[in-house]
Amino acid sequence: MSITAVIAEDEPILRAQLKAKLARLWPQLRIVADVGDGEAALQAIEEHQPDLAFLDIQMPEMTGVEVARSLASNPQHKCHLVFVTAFDQYAVQAFEADAVDYVLKPYSDERLQATVERLQARIGQGAAAPAQDLQALMARLSATLAPQAQPLRWIKASVGQNLRLIAIDDVLFFQSDEKYTLVATADCDALIRTPIKEILEGIDPARFWQIHRSTIVNVAAVEAVTRDFRGQATVKVRGRKENLSVSRPFSHLFKQM
Amino acid sequence: MFKAFGSFIHKTPWWAMVAGGLLVLIGLVMFAVPIQVIRLHDSGATPQERKAIDREINLAFGDTALNFAEDVVRAMRERAHDPDRQRELDHALSEIARAKKELSAAQTDVSRAARESAQESADAALEAALEAADAALDAAVEARQAVEEARDDALALLKNRGLDFSATAASFDAMLKTARDNEKAAREALQSIKTLRQDKAAAERPAAEAPTPEKSKHSGIHIQIPASPSVTPLPDGLRGEIRSKVGGDVWRIGVGSALILAFIPLFVLLLISKYFIGRSRRALAVAEEKTEQAQLSELSRQITEARLQALQAQVEPHFLYNTLANVQALTEVDASAAHRMVGHLIAYLRASLPKMREHTSTVGQELELVRAYLNILQMRMGERLQFAVDVPSVLLDKPFPPMMLPSLVENAIKHGLEPLREGGRIDVLVTQITTPAGERIRVQVRDSGKGLGEAATPGGGVGLTNVRERLAALYGDKAQFCIESNSPRGVVASIEIPTELPAAAPTAAAGAARAASAGAASAPASATAPASPWRRVVHLGSQSHSVWVQVVSRILAVLMVLLCGAFVLALVGLYTGWMPVQVGDLRLDGVEGMALGSVGLLAGFGVVALAILFVVAVLYGLGFFLAALLLLIPLVILVSIFPVAAPFILIALAIYWSVRRRNRKLP
Numbered sequence: 016m017s018i019t020a021v022i023a024e025d026e027p028i029l030r031a032q033l034k035a036k037l038a039r040l041w042p043q044l045r046i047v048a049d050v051g052d053g054e055a056a057l058q059a060i061e062e063h064q065p066d067l068a069f070l071d072i073q074m075p076e077m078t079g080v081e082v083a084r085s086l087a088s089n090p091q092h093k094c095h096l097v098f099v100t101a102f103d104q105y106a107v108q109a110f111e112a113d114a115v116d117y118v119l120k121p122y123s124d125e126r127l128q129a130t131v132e133r134l135q136a137r138i139g140q141g142a143a144a145p146a147q148d149l150q151a152l153m154a155r156l157s158a159t160l161a162p163q164a165q166p167l168r169w170i171k172a173s174v175g176q177n178l179r180l181i182a183i184d185d186v187l188f189f190q191s192d193e194k195y196t197l198v199a200t201a202d203c204d205a206l207i208r209t210p211i212k213e214i215l216e217g218i219d220p221a222r223f224w225q226i227h228r229s230t231i232v233n234v235a236a237v238e239a240v241t242r243d244f245r246g247q248a249t250v251k252v253r254g255r256k257e258n259l260s261v262s263r264p265f266s267h268l269f270k271q272m
Numbered sequence: 273m274f275k276a277f278g279s280f281i282h283k284t285p286w287w288a289m290v291a292g293g294l295l296v297l298i299g300l301v302m303f304a305v306p307i308q309v310i311r312l313h314d315s316g317a318t319p320q321e322r323k324a325i326d327r328e329i330n331l332a333f334g335d336t337a338l339n340f341a342e343d344v345v346r347a348m349r350e351r352a353h354d355p356d357r358q359r360e361l362d363h364a365l366s367e368i369a370r371a372k373k374e375l376s377a378a379q380t381d382v383s384r385a386a387r388e389s390a391q392e393s394a395d396a397a398l399e400a401a402l403e404a405a406d407a408a409l410d411a412a413v414e415a416r417q418a419v420e421e422a423r424d425d426a427l428a429l430l431k432n433r434g435l436d437f438s439a440t441a442a443s444f445d446a447m448l449k450t451a452r453d454n455e456k457a458a459r460e461a462l463q464s465i466k467t468l469r470q471d472k473a474a475a476e477r478p479a480a481e482a483p484t485p486e487k488s489k490h491s492g493i494h495i496q497i498p499a500s501p502s503v504t505p506l507p508d509g510l511r512g513e514i515r516s517k518v519g520g521d522v523w524r525i526g527v528g529s530a531l532i533l534a535f536i537p538l539f540v541l542l543l544i545s546k547y548f549i550g551r552s553r554r555a556l557a558v559a560e561e562k563t564e565q566a567q568l569s570e571l572s573r574q575i576t577e578a579r580l581q582a583l584q585a586q587v588e589p590h591f592l593y594n595t596l597a598n599v600q601a602l603t604e605v606d607a608s609a610a611h612r613m614v615g616h617l618i619a620y621l622r623a624s625l626p627k628m629r630e631h632t633s634t635v636g637q638e639l640e641l642v643r644a645y646l647n648i649l650q651m652r653m654g655e656r657l658q659f660a661v662d663v664p665s666v667l668l669d670k671p672f673p674p675m676m677l678p679s680l681v682e683n684a685i686k687h688g689l690e691p692l693r694e695g696g697r698i699d700v701l702v703t704q705i706t707t708p709a710g711e712r713i714r715v716q717v718r719d720s721g722k723g724l725g726e727a728a729t730p731g732g733g734v735g736l737t738n739v740r741e742r743l744a745a746l747y748g749d750k751a752q753f754c755i756e757s758n759s760p761r762g763v764v765a766s767i768e769i770p771t772e773l774p775a776a777a778p779t780a781a782a783g784a785a786r787a788a789s790a791g792a793a794s795a796p797a798s799a800t801a802p803a804s805p806w807r808r809v810v811h812l813g814s815q816s817h818s819v820w821v822q823v824v825s826r827i828l829a830v831l832m833v834l835l836c837g838a839f840v841l842a843l844v845g846l847y848t849g850w851m852p853v854q855v856g857d858l859r860l861d862g863v864e865g866m867a868l869g870s871v872g873l874l875a876g877f878g879v880v881a882l883a884i885l886f887v888v889a890v891l892y893g894l895g896f897f898l899a900a901l902l903l904l905i906p907l908v909i910l911v912s913i914f915p916v917a918a919p920f921i922l923i924a925l926a927i928y929w930s931v932r933r934r935n936r937k938l939p
Contacts, residue, residue, distance in 0.1 A: 026598060026652045027654045028598045028601045028605075028652065028654075029594075029652075030595075031601070031603065032601030035604070052693045052695065054693070054694075064766075075690060075691050075695075076691070085914055101589075101593040101597065112771075120597035121397070121597035121600040131765075168734075169737070171724050177753070178756065179755060179757070180736070181757045182687040182736075182737065182753070184570070184740075192838070199830075221566070235563055235567050235570060236563075237559050239556050240556050240558075240559045241552045241555075244544075245825060247825075248555065262818065263815070263818035269555050269559055270558070
């Protein structure tokens, strides 16, 4: 029984090259499917139950890591995974610690030869892919590949029919009612569904002050602060007509230093 | 305008404001002083005259008041229908009429008094004249007798000496005749005075002047009856003057006191508003200072990041290695394609690498870079990428900041097309647009990729943030950067900049220096909930207090607005005649109704406003009271159960302590 493999690589030239090289270095290997995106890769693996899968990491629809995670959650699969990836320092560090194979693009024939030999040895021993380790590895990998939790810099908001990305620094103030949060900038009013509380978690508290249960104001945009006879402060924002009231728990923000 | 007024108030020093207010007040008081009347009062030469003028002034005041009252009552009488009411009003009218009569009687009394006093003095004068005339008669008789004796003596002497005495006798006779004439005249005068005294009619004549009897040459007695005093009726001219002056003073008193009444609360309001304006201006200054600090730190942050960005290699390793892998693969299967790709890569590297050191680039250079990049990607992605670059050739040499356009294109590929199996297309459009702010270049990168809606996150947006911040650092607010959804799908990213390059960010260095000097700007405390339970309670208390204050002040505002609305409506109703004034069951309209109604409304308004204020103040206090009770009651309960609970607390403490000890011993 011949050994089967699935190749998943979104760039056609590289896909063809890998296919050609494998055919030359490992003639017994039967490539049952070569696909261009993550979803197709998962489908092909489920369908053909190959012994090997060569997965690119950056792919449309699903990344290679996601495909691997989904496979690892199903212990029936005995598919050995080989990641084929371009230079990515963190991912490489993650791979090096574990028994999963990886090939760094661009690769030489020798490098691929070594991988092929290792795979042949492992399949010869009848060793299954270490599902448990794979799960942990993939979790770590997705953590390193996922974008770091960045402070909120852009807000995706709808302006009329359109969606627009609004830079957080352009926002003059946020004001929420029951359903929506108004994102007010100098030239438009946009709406988002994120409540004030969640916005607060993502923004720089030095530049955005909460002045009311339902209002956050950009400090740099404050034009005037007025107080009425009860000491109730209202904030006027540059370029806007609104007067935002400062509720008492937040009024210390505008006290004199 | 309000702002200007506010700053005017703010800039006026306290002392000037208070002094100005006092001066205005003094001026108003001076204005309201009935100076004409006082001057009139002092203008009388004699006490009697002064008295008369006083009376006249009082009369004038009384007249004015009575006339007004009569007008009002008469108007009411005309509209009264109820006979009882009519009778009442008639009574009032008759009372007023009586008052007027009394007043005029008082006026005639003045003349009578004057006349009486004149008569008295005339009588006295007559009496004196009579005495004088008597004395004169006596003197004349004595003089005649003396002349007779002297003549007899002289004639006897002359006769004795035998002298001719005829001439002397003639002269003595002439003298005697004069003396007799004198005597006769005195007698006549006495007689005439006596008749004068008897004649009662003489008393009727004002300023009666007793006839001055002809005085004997010898006696030299001179009698003069004093002129009658001018207490009696003042000349009509003076009376008219008094009336008009009193009228003027009444008007000034009215207007002046109204102005004072209006001015005092206004002045107090002005002082209060000055206080609050001062407070708010100070708060504003604080806010501005903080804003400036925030802006400075923000600016310096942007500058630093822009520099860092410029230092970073623009070519992503991932892109480079993937491309090289493709070239490697192509060399084996399609050498000419590999050659083309290497050519594009060289173009891309050549166009991008020197950019890091350059401050500016041109539209043409940037587009070359973009083309090289897109060519490479098209070879790599094959069918999945189509692209077009459209630019008018006139714009190719226009300056454009480096590495922004490639950032947008990379973004479109990475977040738009790459995640899609079928890929899409990218259009790069460069156009020149004319806006009110001048000629501008607009660069748009449109993709038909995944779009904003489905993108997992806006990708942290580091690249976009960099573009934005560099634009801001270079052009301030003259540049625009917009990322919107494309239709039917995808994203449009556009940059708009002025055609002319700005002076190379002069604000940047200065801003950085200022930011440095501003030093560690006090990081404002973020509004987080207090941690400890006690603080939370206090926090809750203050919050509930603020809620209470809000509720109370809203109630006040609503009530006041309602009241003002009702007042205005009532006034409108009053003046349009839609709401007639009813006194008892008597309807008043016309000017009297308006006047009376306005006064009534004003009074009502004041009373209701005061009542509302009072109620709200009580409510406000009640809030404090309730809060205090809420705090006090648990406290009292705690204190009162403490003696009972104390043993249990002690036992609990002991158990806790022993458990802790045991735990510590165990390991």
